[in-house]
Amino acid sequence: MTTTASPPGGRALPGPAEVAAGEGAATSDRARTGGGPGVTGVRSSRAGELRVVGQALARLDQAEKVAGTTRYAGDFALPGMAHARLVRSPLPSARITRRDASKALALPGALCVLFGEDVPHNTVWVDVPGQTVEVAALKASMEVLATSRVRFHGEPVALVVAESEDVLAEACELVEIDYEELPGVFDPEAALAPGAPEVHDGGNLLGEWRIDRGDCDAAFAGAAVVVEGTYETQLVDHAYLEPEAGVGWLDDHGVLTLRVATQVVEHYRDVARILGLPESRVRVLAPFVGGGFGGKEDMTVEPYVALAVLQTRRPVRMVWSRGESLLARPKRHPVRLAYRTAADREGNILAQEIEILADSGAYAYLSALVLLYSSVHACGPYRVANVRLRARCAYTNNPPTSAFRGFGGMQVVLGYESQMDRVADALGLSRVALRKRNSLSRGDALPVGQVLETEVALAATLDAALAAAGPKPAPSGPGRAVGRGIASNLQSYGRLVWLNDSAAAWVGFQLDGSVTLRCGVPDIGGGQASSLAQIAAEVLGVSMEHITVHFGDSSLTPLAGTTTATRQLLMSGNATYGACSALRDLLLAGVAAELGEPVEGLRLEPGAVVGDGVRVPLAEALVACRRQSVPIEALGTFYGPKGRPVTRDLDATRIFPDFTFGSHVCDLEVDLETGQVVLLRYVAAHDVGRAINPRSVEGQIKGAVAQGLGMALLEEVVVEEGVNLTGGLFQYLVPTATDLPEIEAVVLESGEGMGPFGARGIGEPPIGPPLAAVASALEEATGVRPTTLPFTPERVLACVAASAPARGARP
Amino acid sequence: MRYWIEAGQVTGRGASEKGVPMRVQVRVNGVEHEDEVEPRVLLVHYLREVVGLTGTNVGCDTSSCGACTVLLDGESVKSCTLLAAQADGHEVTTIEGLASPDGTLHPMQAAFREHHGLQCGYCTPGMVMAAVSLLAEHPSPTEAEVREGLEGNLCRCTGYHNIVKAVLAAAEAAPAPVGR
Numbered sequence: 002m003t004t005t006a007s008p009p010g011g012r013a014l015p016g017p018a019e020v021a022a023g024e025g026a027a028t029s030d031r032a033r034t035g036g037g038p039g040v041t042g043v044r045s046s047r048a049g050e051l052r053v054v055g056q057a058l059a060r061l062d063q064a065e066k067v068a069g070t071t072r073y074a075g076d077f078a079l080p081g082m083a084h085a086r087l088v089r090s091p092l093p094s095a096r097i098t099r100r101d102a103s104k105a106l107a108l109p110g111a112l113c114v115l116f117g118e119d120v121p122h123n124t125v126w127v128d129v130p131g132q133t134v135e136v137a138a139l140k141a142s143m144e145v146l147a148t149s150r151v152r153f154h155g156e157p158v159a160l161v162v163a164e165s166e167d168v169l170a171e172a173c174e175l176v177e178i179d180y181e182e183l184p185g186v187f188d189p190e191a192a193l194a195p196g197a198p199e200v201h202d203g204g205n206l207l208g209e210w211r212i213d214r215g216d217c218d219a220a221f222a223g224a225a226v227v228v229e230g231t232y233e234t235q236l237v238d239h240a241y242l243e244p245e246a247g248v249g250w251l252d253d254h255g256v257l258t259l260r261v262a263t264q265v266v267e268h269y270r271d272v273a274r275i276l277g278l279p280e281s282r283v284r285v286l287a288p289f290v291g292g293g294f295g296g297k298e299d300m301t302v303e304p305y306v307a308l309a310v311l312q313t314r315r316p317v318r319m320v321w322s323r324g325e326s327l328l329a330r331p332k333r334h335p336v337r338l339a340y341r342t343a344a345d346r347e348g349n350i351l352a353q354e355i356e357i358l359a360d361s362g363a364y365a366y367l368s369a370l371v372l373l374y375s376s377v378h379a380c381g382p383y384r385v386a387n388v389r390l391r392a393r394c395a396y397t398n399n400p401p402t403s404a405f406r407g408f409g410g411m412q413v414v415l416g417y418e419s420q421m422d423r424v425a426d427a428l429g430l431s432r433v434a435l436r437k438r439n440s441l442s443r444g445d446a447l448p449v450g451q452v453l454e455t456e457v458a459l460a461a462t463l464d465a466a467l468a469a470a471g472p473k474p475a476p477s478g479p480g481r482a483v484g485r486g487i488a489s490n491l492q493s494y495g496r497l498v499w500l501n502d503s504a505a506a507w508v509g510f511q512l513d514g515s516v517t518l519r520c521g522v523p524d525i526g527g528g529q530a531s532s533l534a535q536i537a538a539e540v541l542g543v544s545m546e547h548i549t550v551h552f553g554d555s556s557l558t559p560l561a562g563t564t565t566a567t568r569q570l571l572m573s574g575n576a577t578y579g580a581c582s583a584l585r586d587l588l589l590a591g592v593a594a595e596l597g598e599p600v601e602g603l604r605l606e607p608g609a610v611v612g613d614g615v616r617v618p619l620a621e622a623l624v625a626c627r628r629q630s631v632p633i634e635a636l637g638t639f640y641g642p643k644g645r646p647v648t649r650d651l652d653a654t655r656i657f658p659d660f661t662f663g664s665h666v667c668d669l670e671v672d673l674e675t676g677q678v679v680l681l682r683y684v685a686a687h688d689v690g691r692a693i694n695p696r697s698v699e700g701q702i703k704g705a706v707a708q709g710l711g712m713a714l715l716e717e718v719v720v721e722e723g724v725n726l727t728g729g730l731f732q733y734l735v736p737t738a739t740d741l742p743e744i745e746a747v748v749l750e751s752g753e754g755m756g757p758f759g760a761r762g763i764g765e766p767p768i769g770p771p772l773a774a775v776a777s778a779l780e781e782a783t784g785v786r787p788t789t790l791p792f793t794p795e796r797v798l799a800c801v802a803a804s805a806p807a808r809g810a811r812p
Numbered sequence: 813m814r815y816w817i818e819a820g821q822v823t824g825r826g827a828s829e830k831g832v833p834m835r836v837q838v839r840v841n842g843v844e845h846e847d848e849v850e851p852r853v854l855l856v857h858y859l860r861e862v863v864g865l866t867g868t869n870v871g872c873d874t875s876s877c878g879a880c881t882v883l884l885d886g887e888s889v890k891s892c893t894l895l896a897a898q899a900d901g902h903e904v905t906t907i908e909g910l911a912s913p914d915g916t917l918h919p920m921q922a923a924f925r926e927h928h929g930l931q932c933g934y935c936t937p938g939m940v941m942a943a944v945s946l947l948a949e950h951p952s953p954t955e956a957e958v959r960e961g962l963e964g965n966l967c968r969c970t971g972y973h974n975i976v977k978a979v980l981a982a983a984e985a986a987p988a989p990v991g992r
Binding site for chain 2: 059060062065067068069071073292294323526699700735744
């Protein structure tokens with residue numbers, strides 16, 4: 002796999018060769034520190050071409066973050082600020098029979114209590130957030146504040162505003178709401194059975210997708226092996242450290258302004274719709290977000306803060322407690338997977354038959370799209386000619402589920418990778434070889450019909466991960482067994498192609514040569530803003546410290562869309578690249594006009610415009626532009642690849658812009674007496690196309706792996722008959738530093754992505770494989786494959802017990 | 813709780829219903845503070861809302877996450893487990909008090925930055941304070957000791973790998989005094 006980076010716009014970048022050329026440009030912790038072998042087989046072309054991009058530079062946001070001066074959404078305050086809180090349903094399914102705010106309002110310091118009738122347009126339209134609203138087929142709605150019926154434990158019923166948190170707590174207690182309990186349904190299968198209580202009128206089937214490709218019956222009939230497996234994933238929470246929060250106020254022009262922890266500043270449109278305001282009268286600011294992972298993709302505090310501000314005409318702050326966050330914000334879909342896989346004697350996968358059933362909880366949110374992602378990704382990074390898939394998601398009276406890193410592409414990895422292991426074992430083939438044999442390649446089509454246009458480095462990621470992992474460790478003592486698991490995946494980056502996705506960025510030189518960059522991107526911790534500065538520094542020949550990024554302001558920064566779907570580097574990155582390229586061309590044009598020379602002979606180098614025997618320092622070049630009436634600012638807009646909307650029967654030439662591929666290796670040790678699992682070592686290799694900032698890339702990979710390992714072994718939101726029993730982080734077990742092993746990120750750079758400089762997205766992809774890698778390792782250690790998440794000591798012990806007769810023979 | 817500050821005053825309803833406000837004297841980052849607070853106000857809320865230092869973050873209500881870790885007389889505590897009243901007469905160091913007045917980062921802060929020991933940054937202040945306290949007790953910890961020492965501080969973004977690296981690197985550099 003050799004590459005040549007061709008930045009969008011096709012222009013080779015000028016600049017001195019500061020990076021040493023050489024083989025083995027794939028980087029890993031140990032390769033960079035020189036402590037081990039580099040990874041071969043993937044060659045980067047950045048050597049000699051790029052000056053700033055590809056450097057492991059400190060991110061722009063980190064000095065403030067380590068100093069503690071970053072002001073997160075809940076840190077902000079304004080004079081005269083009031084406080085708001087929601088009163089939520091204690092029942093999962095009930096009719097509201099009475100609401101009375103009089104006692105609460107009698108409390109000194111209580112400012113107002115709002116019910117659904119007080120909301121101008123009491124509906125949240127649940128479609129796809131962001132720039133487009135034309136996905137009518139998936140449209141569903143929920144009330145901002147429930148008026149007559151509650152459908153899940155924690156549903157908001159009343160909004161209370163008070164002078165202080167102190168009064169607020171008391172006032173909330175005094176709001177009287179009576180309920181008449183109604184029958185509920187708490188399991189997606191039960192929800193789809195005839196006669197089940199209807200969560201919404203019209204039945205509990207929320208979404209359905211199908212794939213029917215090739216001739217499955219014939220393929221199964223002619224197969225050498227058929228393996229079957231069912232898998233079940235649990236309800237998990239994003240558990241970012243920053244709970245949902247925001248402050249709202251009316252600015253000096255009466256514009257409703259919300260400074261909130263969000264991944265989507267474009268929710269200003271939803272807020273405007275709820276309040277009946279013109280979109281131009283609502284502004285959303287996204288400060289640095291303390292973690293998102295999809296949980297701040299849907300609105301959280303926004304409509305409530307907005308209502309409280311308009312009602313009181315005062316600044317208002319709302320901060321959710323951890324308990325509220327765990328109780329009521331949408332989570333990851335629990336999914337049941339049933340796979341039947343057919344293969345021939347050589348190990349070619351002939352067919353997949355797949356059933357997916359997801360629990361959407363009480364409201365639609367993004368469930369139908371999450372399920373679409375599950376469907377598209379369900380066969381993994383493998384060629385499968387014959388596929389029959391049916392995916393359904395059902396309403397229940399459980400907590401709602403929606404976006405979470407991986408967005409439906411994650412759960413299915415447990416299914417397809419477990420099946421790959423089982424096929425290999427059934428045929429007596431190597432699990433690695435089986436994956437390589439069936440790996441997709443450029444030019445192959447996914448089961449839904451989309452043809453892959455860029456390099457598929459799956460085999461390279463397998464080799465790189467295994468090389469970095471080294472030999473499997475020995476057990477630490479008697480009664481312990483070590484297992485190694487591998488798992489690969491693909492995950493899309495960029496939004497569904499019929500959403501008309503776009504992102505814009507504005508860049509301008511100041512007269513002192515420093516640069517101002519404006520882009521609506523929310524920075525949720527992945528270094529989104531800093532990466533844009535790194536791209537701008539590369540193109541404009543300035544150092545990163547001379548670039549100031551203004552981001553996440555729906556009124557004053559050009560809209561860049563959601564920080565979701567692993568899309569920002571692709572979208573805002575390309576927009577920034579385009580804006581900077583245009584600005585560079587303007588600068589050259591200004592100098593050419595000033596000198597009376599053709600622009601073709603000029604190029605921008607760090608600090609100067611340079612030509613044949615000419616060197617104009619940047620400051621003079623900028624003055625020249627002013628004299629020549631040439632602008633020193635530019636707006637770049639990037640439009641994502643387009644395609645037609647899908648129908649229920651998935652058959653499309655393009656659904657996503659592109660995909661990222663990776664492979665993981667997990668070594669773990671099981672205590673065969675207690676079922677306790679100790680993670681020993683974890684390696685994650687991904688082809689990221691191009692690492693704009695290798696530190697950010699590694700950070701994303703390690704963090705996603707940690708989140709995946711937490712889901713594999715520890716995490717579960719426990720819900721009983723619709724009642725959410727998980728009220729705090731002492732019950733919801735986020736992995737600690739002692740739970741996790743050393744995680745090594747191996748970064749491969751094919752230069753083949755659709756982002757700037759050939760970058761692919763990496764925010765979501767590494768969360769996919771850990772579930773399957775751990776399952777695979779546990780199978781090797783215990784002799785039986787666990788299939789129900791999380792893999793708690795009890796479930797691991799059950800594997801040990803189930804394999805006990807056979808294990809005597811194992812070495 | 814009645815800990816909101818507005819133009820230098822603690823505002824809100826009459827405190828008598830909730831308990832007699834009490835006067836606390838706390839030295840925060842080297843500066844003497846004397847305030848009236850309700851007896852049940854937590855130290856973290858006192859620091860954030862009365863003293864006005866929002867670098868100390870709140871991530872849970874149950875002392876589970878460690879985002880609110882500060883130093884009390886040089887030792888790390890979760891500031892949501894203490895009442896402001898319990899800090900009366902004591903010295904508190906928050907993340908804002910670690911760097912030099914000229915803005916030079918404390919070696920631990922610098923190590924977190926240098927080793928990319930953060931992503932979203934929300935856990936970082938608590939994590940840095942816990943790490944400072946850890947090294948004060950164990951100047952040369954092993955990797956396992958670092959992981960154990962930070963067990964009470966959750967991070968959801970980094971997988972801890974680079975945090976551990978940062979703390980080990982800071983340990984290798986000369987130990988620095990706290991709360992200059």
